Amino acid sequence: MKKGVNELPEELFLLVTGGAGFIGSNFIKYMLKSHFDIKITNIDKLTYAGNLKNLCDIEKDKRYSFLKGDISDNNLINSLFKRKHYNIIVNFAAESHVDRSMLDASPFIKTNVKGTLILLEAARENKVDRFIQISTDEVYGSIPKDRKFSEKSPLHPNSPYSASKASADLICRSYYKSYSVPVIITRSSNNYGPYQFPEKLIPLMIRNALLDEELPVYGDGMNIRDWLYVIDNCKAIDMVIRNGKIGEIYNIGGNSEVRNIDVVHIICKILSEETGKSKEYLDGLITFIKDPRGFAHDFRYALDCKKIKENVGWEPSTDFIEGLRATIKWYLSNTDWIKSVITGEYKEYYNKVYGKR
Ligand code: NAD
Numbered sequence: 001m002k003k004g005v006n007e008l009p010e011e012l013f014l015l016v017t018g019g020a021g022f023i024g025s026n027f028i029k030y031m032l033k034s035h036f037d038i039k040i041t042n043i044d045k046l047t048y049a050g051n052l053k054n055l056c057d058i059e060k061d062k063r064y065s066f067l068k069g070d071i072s073d074n075n076l077i078n079s080l081f082k083r084k085h086y087n088i089i090v091n092f093a094a095e096s097h098v099d100r101s102m103l104d105a106s107p108f109i110k111t112n113v114k115g116t117l118i119l120l121e122a123a124r125e126n127k128v129d130r131f132i133q134i135s136t137d138e139v140y141g142s143i144p145k146d147r148k149f150s151e152k153s154p155l156h157p158n159s160p161y162s163a164s165k166a167s168a169d170l171i172c173r174s175y176y177k178s179y180s181v182p183v184i185i186t187r188s189s190n191n192y193g194p195y196q197f198p199e200k201l202i203p204l205m206i207r208n209a210l211l212d213e214e215l216p217v218y219g220d221g222m223n224i225r226d227w228l229y230v231i232d233n234c235k236a237i238d239m240v241i242r243n244g245k246i247g248e249i250y251n252i253g254g255n256s257e258v259r260n261i262d263v264v265h266i267i268c269k270i271l272s273e274e275t276g277k278s279k280e281y282l283d284g285l286i287t288f289i290k291d292p293r294g295f296a297h298d299f300r301y302a303l304d305c306k307k308i309k310e311n312v313g314w315e316p317s318t319d320f321i322e323g324l325r326a327t328i329k330w331y332l333s334n335t336d337w338i339k340s341v342i343t344g345e346y347k348e349y350y351n352k353v354y355g356k357r
């Protein structure tokens with residue numbers, strides 16, 4: 001490794017990209033709550049997945065500012081750095097949904113690959129103290145039961161989404177090796193929690209069950225994901241910023257491997273307890289459908305997280321059932337938020353993926 005842990009200045013000025021999305025918005029709120037001496041600018045293109053309502057409780061905080069913009073717009077990113085000096089870039093901005101990447105890969109390449117490159121150039125030019133690339137366990141590909149991926153495992157991405165994220169990781173590595181840009185990469189497992197767009201498994205099932213619509217489970221529902229509560233991930237990223245070593249990669253797992261079908265049954269159970277609808281009725285909404293992703297779906301993701309535990313001092317603290325209950329309670333109290341994200345675009349997407357049967 002070329003560098004050890006670099007001291008960070010007391011007052012941090014973060015450029016957070018994609019901060020109007022699910023994890024980014026939770027992260028901004030977590031950081032403002034946890035640290036006094038911090039300033040954050042959020043740049044977000046506000047795609048279908050970006051929503052300023054996610055941030056309405058902090059929008060008046062003087063330490064926070066928002067700019068609508070695209071990370072793949074070179075001039076815009078350069079002009080941002082001419083106005084202010086950011087110590088840290090945290091790059092959440094991405095096209096993030098595997099199923100959409102099967103329909104059209106091009107926005108994934110533009111944002112996830114080209115956008116990351118433009119941010120890395122800005123980091124290099126402006127000598128930032130940290131460049132945190134928010135990556136995913138999906139870059140490792142699928143893994144059979146009883147094995148786990150470590151940070152040294154080879155990259156075997158199977159979808160256009162995961163290939164674009166793996167490409168970005170490799171460009172990040174090259175900027176660290178070639179130009180000493182102080183890059184750290186985090187690779188987390190599947191997140192869940194408040195403000196997740198209802199195209200991903202957990203919020204989609206919660207939304208559909210609330211509306212008495214079918215609960216579409218792909219294939220036989222035996223695929224396994226390791227579920228990470230979003231606030232645990234936010235805490236991990238914060239700790240990686242402070243205690244992580246430049247040039248390193250950190251896996252961030254939830255230590256909660258669950259089969260998809262079991263996730264859906266647990267959602268039905270909790271929803272039944274919280275709403276009074278019968279569990280049998282909700283279970284009856286489960287419909288097994290052909291995996292719309294065709295051949296490329298991954299059976300299992302699983303991470304070995306020894307490195308972040310031993311070197312950074314982080315481990316997940318939220319039990320899956322507790323986290324899921326908190327998430328479901330959030331969706332129950334925020335039905336207006338759900339309504340606001342169900343736009344014409346969502347309905348069109350939904351019909352394309354689920355409608356043709
Ligand atoms: P999300 O889809 O909810 O949010 C993405 C945000 O990025 C949106 O606000 C969107 O408007 C913004 N964005 C998209 N293209 C942009 C562009 N060109 N310029 C600026 N902003 C743009 O995604 P998420 O679930 O919050 O994921 C955030 C990051 O975490 C992504 O990089 C994703 O790959 C990674 N990740 C997500 C998960 C998960 O389970 N959700 C797991 C591992 C890693």
Ligand code: TYD
Binds near residue numbers: 098219224225
């Ligand atoms: P998802 O939440 O989309 O995340 P990812 O594909 O990035 O892991 O999907 C999680 C798992 O749930 C995946 O195996 C596909 C499955 N799934 C369904 O069975 N039905 C659905 O409607 C969705 C969205 C996902």
